Amino acid sequence: MVSISLAMIVKDEENNIKRCLDSVLGVVDEIIIVDTGSTDQTKKICSFYTDKIYDFKWIDDFSAARNFSYDFATMDYILWLDADDYLLPEDREKLIKLKETMDPGINTVMMKYATGLDLQGNVTFSYYRERMTKRALKFRWNEPVHEYMLTIEPILESDICITHGKIQTDKSSDRNLQIYENKIKNKEFLSPRGVFYYARELKDHDRFLEAAGQFELFLDTDMGWVEDNISACSELAKCYLMLNQDKRALACLFKSFIYSTPRAEICCQIGYYYQEKNDYKTAAYWFEFILTLKKPEKCWGFLQHDCWSYIPLIECAVCYDRLGNYKKALKFNTRALKEKPDSLSAQKNQRYLQDKVTSQQYKKKSQNQKIDSD
Structure with a gap:
């Protein structure tokens, strides 16, 4: 049996840390907490789980803090979690196994x-992360924000899922954006990955023109991970739509097909683009096209699972309703309802479309009867 060190960096997480540590207590063999400046009860709560609590002076570098936490690990493998991560009971059992x-x-x-x-x-x-690594190989974290590790094979793709979500939602923070802009101000180099995530931060702060420029710069480097390239095309399209540059937005979505086979997430955006133009026939084409696609099995990038099933089904229902083909709309909505039986939208649509189909059938029957009588 292998042993596991849990290494965490935390700050002001009194609302989340207990749930996290409870979910791994008795599974990991060592808990290491590196605190980067908490002013709440985070450290006190952690002290009930471990005595390996260390302070780290924050230097605007997540990798530096994570590497510091890894230096204290003593077990075979190192697992990392954020304070708002946790294991569901079934995933806890999988980790034990x-x-x-x-x-x-x-x-x-x-x-x-x-x-x-x-x-x-x-x-x-969801997406996949390098979550547990062999301590003896001394893998190190890279990048000050949105950090990552370069690891080597053999790599195990586990079916264990780490669930993320704050118990108490914080207000949006500009911390990451400030880190990037301080680096730029100090004329420090941003890697292609850094440019990509800087662009995402700009977009999240509604600085769409600047974000578009950075996404374009990232794609022009031709050095990005394929999944980041696809994501950049998606995010760039959103920026151009906000800038009222619709054709450029659509071109960005189609550009994503250069990097891999069409992704449902991108095709949903194309479908929505045509819906906004009231071109429901073309929109329906793209939403139906999604239903012919196979979700990638070996994909470590971002996956919006509803885009591969529920969303195209219910949007097909919307499109065919607008086109007056209520029978076909009902067919797609029925499938959407099977995907999400608790969906209030699908339930409401179902009643509406059933009434439409019934009314249409009655009207047709009445017309046929009138023709016969004539």
Whole structure:
């Protein structure tokens, strides 16, 4: 059986840290907490779980803090979590089993990161992260923001899922944006990955023109990870739509097809583009096209799961309703309702479309009867 050190960096997480630590208590063999300046009860709460609590003076560098936490690890493998991450009971059991059965020759364990859930707890947004690494190989974190590790094979793609979500939602922060802009002010180099995430921060702060320029710069480097390239096309299109440059937005979406086979997330954006133009025939084409696509099985990038099933089904229903084909609209909405039986939108649509189809059938029957009588 392998042993695991949990290494965390935290700050002012009194509302989240207990849930996180409870979910791994008794599974990990060591808990290391690096605090970057808490002023609440975070450290006190952590003290009930471990005595390995260390202070780190914040220097606007997440990688530096994570590497500092890794330096204290003593077990075979190091697992990282953020304070607002946790394991559901089924994933806790999977981690216990992994400890018992894992080949010690594995260098890196990838785990799904579920960062979006619907009201029923179904995962709507996820991607994979390098989550657990062999301590002896001394892998290091890179980048001051949106940090990552360069690891080496053998890599295990685990079915363990880390769930993310704050118990108490914080107000939007400009911390990450300030880190990037301080680097630029100090004439420090931004890697292609840094440019990509800087662009995302600009977009999230409604600085769409600047964000578009940075996304274009990132794509022009031709050095990005394929999944980041696809995401950049998607985000760039959103920026251009906000700037009322519709054709450029559509061109960005089609540009994503250069990097890989069409993704449902992109095709949904194309469908919505034509819906906004009231071109429901073309919109329906793209939403139906999604239903022919196969969700990538070996994809570590961003996946919006509803875009591969529920969304195209319910939007097909909307499009065919607008086109007056109520029978076809009802067919798609029925499928959407099977995907999400608790969807209030699909339930409302179902009643509306059933009435439309019934009314249409009655009207047709009445017309036929009139023709016969004549």
